[in-house]
Amino acid sequence: MEPLWRYMALEWETIAQWFLSLTALAMVWAILRLRQKRMMTSISSEDTYSGDAKNPEELMHPDEQAITELNHLLESKQIDWD
Numbered sequence: 001m002e003p004l005w006r007y008m009a010l011e012w013e014t015i016a017q018w019f020l021s022l023t024a025l026a027m028v029w030a031i032l033r034l035r036q037k038r039m040m041t042s043i044s045s046e047d048t049y050s051g052d053a054k055n056p057e058e059l060m061h062p063d064e065q066a067i068t069e070l071n072h073l074l075e076s077k078q079i080d081w082d
Helices: 004-046 064-076
Strands: none
Touching: none
């Protein structure tokens, strides 16, 4: 005949497994719910976003800093336009 503590240990293991499984399911549910909320928020804010430049005329006339940064970028990629 087996000692009583073996059955009790098995019972506590089962309870712990159920508890951890339910906790994991609750966490997955909460993460998916949060993800769904964020997706719905981003979809509703897309209506106001057009993607256009605020002042496109300024892009036609770059300043000296922009030209210098472009030159550094081209040099780093070893592109020669001459």
